[in-house]
Amino acid sequence: MDKQKFIELLFKRAEGLISGEESHQLQAWLKASPNHRKYEEKVNEILHRAEKPGKVVDLDLEAEYVRLGSRIKKEDRNLKLKRMRRGFQIAAGFAVLIIALWFLVKPKSTEEFVIKQTLMDVDLADGSKINLAEGSFARFYDEANSRRLQLTGKAYFEIEKHTGRPFIIQTGQGSVTVVGTILEVDAGQQDAMEVRVKEGHVIVRDATGKDSISLTAGEGAAWQSGEFIRLES
16 A cells, blocks of 8 residues: 555544554554654644634645645655645635545545445444444445435444434435434345334435335335335334
8 A cells, every 4th residue: 555545544534434444554554664653743733724713715726636745755855744835824725625635535424334244333424323234335425415325235224313414325226315213224135125214204215216105113114016015013
């Protein structure tokens, strides 16, 4: 794994999106050389400045990303990044720069999980919890106006309530829109899906979005043969 990848992991760790394996790799890299700690210090410095209030400035984000990447490559000879031009000392400018770096490297707040042989408990960045069944796959997107999780297989959910940011579970058979609830979704079969609600309220839609069903605590529904069927509790 090259140096740039470890720098990406430093930002990923700050966002709370780093996996256990990535964390072990990052710690080993940081311990391998005192020079590597300089990168960690610089990332922490930028993140610290980004938290301070300040005037917003316009930035050519892609150009600055390339420029910063060029400076990083020189770090072996000069253990310090040169001070960014004066405009970037404005704190809000740093905040925008960090956001730009993260999106250019990898979509912000995206988590991916593949479960092959066992159950797995996962804490998502938004505070929600899921339990993925064997053979299941999930990809989570924590976005400004919504939270989306793509699911293949079966999972049990405890969804954290975020006002104005619904949690949408997307499967090949349809979708489930959640505000805050506990439910189970089984989308392991190609043409069928089952949803059972333990707490709260959800709206289940087919893949086209034209057909839907509303479920509350204790209710369940299955999508089979092109229609929703209510399940006995």
